[in-house]
Amino acid sequence: MANSPQAKKRARQNEKNRKHNASLRSMARTYMKKVDAKIKAGNHDEAQAALKEAQPIMDSMVNKGIFAKNKIARHKSRLNAKIKALKSA
Template sequence: MANHKSAEKRIRQTLKRTERNRYYRTRIKNITKAVKEAVASNDATKAEEALKVANKDLHKFVSKGILPKNTAARKVSRLHASVKKLSAQIA
């Protein structure tokens, strides 16, 4: 274990940050998975609703500094393309 007060504090900070980062990583995976599953099940309305949530949340993570802007834009763009492709197939 740590021998200094500052090292103990750094351990506490690291644990907090690890938990926080785990939450955001899991959230990003889950919202993208929801869109992909809706597309896979050929449910356009469900896919569009999931895409709205994904777009909102990913851009919220950008504003909080969790995700780089271009990364979020790339993820949203790819999800949007898959939903658009599904809508074109159904129509």
């Protein structure tokens, strides 16, 4: 339990930041799921458009420190590979 005024303030700030970060993380995951849903639906053009829309969001989450750089790079790479496989199929 925080006793000093500065510790109480930090506790308030941490809680506020935790909620904000959770919201951003959820938003990024939603964009990733939208791309995945388009891939599963089998529509190459829509999946490509969804990925193009999701990439800047994903990159901004890296810049904000919400996700690690390599995690987002891995997700983008895998989604792109799935879209390419969809086109060739």
